[in-house]
Amino acid sequence: MGPPPQGEGWEGESHTANSFSEKIIMLIDKQNQFSADAGDSPTGTGSTASTNIVDLGIARDIGGAVTDQLALLCEVVTAFTSGGSATLQVQFQTAPDNGSGAPGAWSTLSQSDAVPVASLVQGYRFLPGELPGPTQRFVRLNYVIGTAAMTAGVLKAALVPSLDVQPVYARSYVA
Secondary structure: OOOOOOOOOHHHOOOOOOOHHHOOOOOOOHHHEOOOOOOEOOOOOEEEEOOOOEEOOOOOOOHHHHOOOOEEEEEEEEEEEEOOOOEEEEEEEEEOEOOOOOEOOOEEEEEOOOEEHHHOOOOOEOOOEEOOOOOOOEEEEEEEEEOOOEEEEEEEEEEEOOOOOOOOOOOOOOO
């Protein structure tokens, strides 16, 4: 799908052929969100499951997920802080149906490194890319905080059809 015709835009905005590329739009389906609308705020040491579990076994329209490979978007939206040297690790987990329509035992398919709190700034992304598999009926994220408790910070996470990928440069990069 290309840009809207000149002069017509989304959300009442005006676009020209040159300015459309400056606005990036990413669609996120509420049914594919791991975090609450306001985000997830894991603070205590240990493991905390994401607010939402995505049930892949329910017959529903989740976009092109049947034919397209979904990607995981797990991003820091409010920087994390800690009174100590806390770390945060994100795990992508899956579970079978336990026979009554609820998740059984969770197993981890992929996990990030334990990231120090100083790196958990707005925009930091965990596990970017295609989902590991094969998955079972249920999927969720699990947040593991180590070393010290967090005092603030918010993550948002969802399954998306594609990621808005921007180049990442080393700190203090000069072109």
